[in-house]
Amino acid sequence: MEIEKDFFDYLSIIGSLTISTLTLIFAIIIYRKISFKKTAIEKQFDTVSQLIQVLQDTSISFIKKNDDLNFSLPRSIPFFSISSYSEKLKYLEGLDIYFTKNFYDNLPFIKYSKTPFIPKNIASVIEKFKLVTPDRVNLEGLEKYVKIDFSHSSIISPIDETLITCPHNEICVDYNSFYNVCLQLDSEIREWLESYGVKDLNLR
Numbered sequence: 001m002e003i004e005k006d007f008f009d010y011l012s013i014i015g016s017l018t019i020s021t022l023t024l025i026f027a028i029i030i031y032r033k034i035s036f037k038k039t040a041i042e043k044q045f046d047t048v049s050q051l052i053q054v055l056q057d058t059s060i061s062f063i064k065k066n067d068d069l070n071f072s073l074p075r076s077i078p079f080f081s082i083s084s085y086s087e088k089l090k091y092l093e094g095l096d097i098y099f100t101k102n103f104y105d106n107l108p109f110i111k112y113s114k115t116p117f118i119p120k121n122i123a124s125v126i127e128k129f130k131l132v133t134p135d136r137v138n139l140e141g142l143e144k145y146v147k148i149d150f151s152h153s154s155i156i157s158p159i160d161e162t163l164i165t166c167p168h169n170e171i172c173v174d175y176n177s178f179y180n181v182c183l184q185l186d187s188e189i190r191e192w193l194e195s196y197g198v199k200d201l202n203l204r
Helices: 002-056 079-085 101-106 110-114 120-127 175-195
Strands: 058-064 097-100 146-152 163-165
Touching: 002 058, 002 079, 002 110, 002 175, 058 079, 079 175, 097 101, 101 146, 101 163, 110 120, 120 175
Parallel strands: 097 146
Antiparallel strands: 058 146, 097 163
């Protein structure tokens, strides 16, 4: 009887140790999942914050042929302020647009489309700004078009104003298409931030 009691006590101890071990392992797994999720979200916030700062420092210029002296618009418009100029930019609606090679070579926020911690919805809009195998524009005979360029404090190389286009890209269809993609990127960034309770930002 004493042997049976010792055996059952032994089994009880083994069982308790097993349960304790499994509980500890389960707790570690849960902690790691929570910790990884928290770290991933923090990295996403850091990445989106970097993107916002780049866009905050990026300005876009819209120049209509034979209309370089349009004093109703600033020479360049900060990215997050484009929507506030929608009425003044209406005279560009429907016009073909061409981009400077400077835009194609140096647009600083393009790299964020491949950053692993950028939210997918934001990355998919950034992809629309990529000009895949663009063609040089022959300006001979063109009477109405809009030249689009950008400026950013990080760009110190000489600006190449050769005009290019890429017919298969959404942003190249006309002014309206480019403007709408800009608004999409602005909207996706704001919506992602608002989903985490961030609303009062000085985006301009």
